[in-house]
Amino acid sequence: MPLAVPLSPAGRPARLFSACTSALLVAGLAAASPAAAADSVSYDFESPSQKLPFMAINGFGRVLVGPAPGGRSGQAARVNIPNDGRSFKSELVIKGLDAGSHRFTFANYLPGDWQERDLDTIVAQWFSTQDDGGGIKPVVALSVHGAYWQLKVHWMTNGEIQETVIPLGAARPGHWNRWAFDITWSSAGKPGSIAVTRDGVTVGSHQGANNYHRGEPPHFRIGAYRPNWRPEKGPSKRVGASEAVLFLDDIAITSTTPGSRPDVRATAPGGAASPSESPAPSPSPSPTGSPSTSSSDRPGEALAGGGTAHGAMAQEARTDATVHGSAGRIGVVGGALGGAAALAGGAFFLLRRRTAKGSTRRAHRRTRT
Structure with missing residues (x-):
């Protein structure tokens, strides 16, 4: 008044x-x-009333919410793919993002009895549905291969799919990993960038083309996907393999500006250099990474107990949304x-x-x- x-x-x-x-x-x-803020979403699995994203499940896999393992408090999502000859994918799918710049943060956990296999288990991927609806490799995929994390980036040159593999350090079963991906999607005339941190330490980066420049903008899928378990590839890859089980928590997506980076500690020894905030156009994308164990793989570098700071990922996303969105x-x-x-x-x-x-x-x- x-x-x-x-x-x-x-x-x-x-x-x-x-x-x-x-x-x-x-x-x-x-x-x-x-x-x-536009293009922002988060899931912490704590509220029974929270609506979960669409589930993409092939076969008899499950995505269930229950107590978090590894000494972490609260709830988490348990993802599994049984070795039944049919199942090969259990993922949460988040669509509706534009082709700009985003920060993707989440926590994941491989159980202590995780079985090392010389095959990819994709735990997060960015997928671009093509105009013809045909099957095509994800433009970016985070996977555990054997005893190591790796990132695959795909783009297209003269109609042919190109690939680069970026090592991200040793996987640690029984440990909660806090991931952050800062991605600016490339266009036909402009390079993109990818910066990856794990537990606050830069572990890899990529400059240049990072998608196919056609079809819809890449959307986000997180969970478990074993491409070599697809039924058409036969049973040989399944012999002796246990079911895939992992846990997810604190998923957050935030719109950002090109070149923005999360607050990180110094690059891990032998790890990736920070990408340039203003990348020059380059016909050949340049990946950087480290196959060696990063400093975050040593005891004492990660959050104590893996779970004494439950919600840290969501807090990072909220802080970032305040900085960049407000x-x-x-x-x-x-x-x-x-x-x-x-x-x-x-x-x-x-x-x-x-x-x-x-x-x-x-x-x-x-x-x-």
Whole structure:
């Protein structure tokens, strides 16, 4: 409600002051209720009422929410693919993202009895559905192969799919990994970039083309996928293999600006150099990474107990959303507040001048009479 002020004979200063006060209140409400950032979503699996993303399951795999393992408090998603001759994929699918820049953060956990196999188990992938609907490799895929993490990046040259493999360090069964992927998608005339951190340490990066530049923008899939278990590839890859079981938690996607990076510690020894914030166009994408064990693979470098900071990933995403998504809004709101305050101050000054002039004229009339 506008503040009450004396009316001048014409009433204009009071109306001006009232309008400026209303503008100030509106600006204050805008500051108290910022708009949600676009292209942002998170899942922490703690609320029974939280609606989960679409599940892509081939065969008899499952994605179930239950107690988190490894000393981590709260809930997590348990993903499994049974070795039954039919099942090969159990994933959560998040679509609707644009072809710009995003930060993807999540935590995953390989159980202590994880079986090392000389085959890929993809645990996160970015997939671009093509116009012809045909099967095609994911543009980016994080997988565990044998005893190591690796990242595969695909792009197309003259109609042929190209691939680069970036080693990301040793996998550690029985350990919660905190991942962050900063991805700017390339276009036909502009290079993209990928920066990967695990447990706060840079472990790999890629500059250049990172998708096929056709079809829909890449969407995000997370869970477990064993391409070599597809039924058409025969039973030989399944012989002696146990079912795939892993856990997921604190999935968050946030829109960012090109070149933005998470807060990270120094690059792990022998790891990737930080990518340039303004990559020059390059016909040949340049990956960097390290096959050696990163500093985060040593005891004491990760979060104590793997779970004493449950929700750390979601907190990182919330902090990042505040930094990258709210800065512009804060500037706009600040400008609105400042402008409204200036108008209100001007109206009050004008009101005082008119009031003073009216008092002077009344004094002169009393003197003449």
